[in-house]
Amino acid sequence: MSAHFLYLMVCPYLLYADILQQRPTSPTLKHCALSYLKNNTSSFEYTCEVLKNLENQAMDEIERLGGNSALKDIIDALHIHEDEK
DSSP states (O other): OOHHHHHHHHHHHHHHHHHHHHOOOOHHHHHHHHHHHHHTOSHHHHHHHHHHHHHHHHHHHHHHTTOOHHHHHHHHHHOOOGGGO
């Protein structure tokens, strides 16, 4: 495998990582990067699954420790609904 071929394979990932590091203010650029993550990699779905698992773990731990409505409210406020993805 040539170095040029490897560069062409890795270049899109570096491009989008660079876009995200720059913290762009342009909605178009953000939508383009998000679309790439959703459609060309499994990064977005993986991240959503990890967040869902962490949310469930946190809620289970709150319950295990006797409950805390304020903490539950915070976690509920941070919840990402399926239609918001």
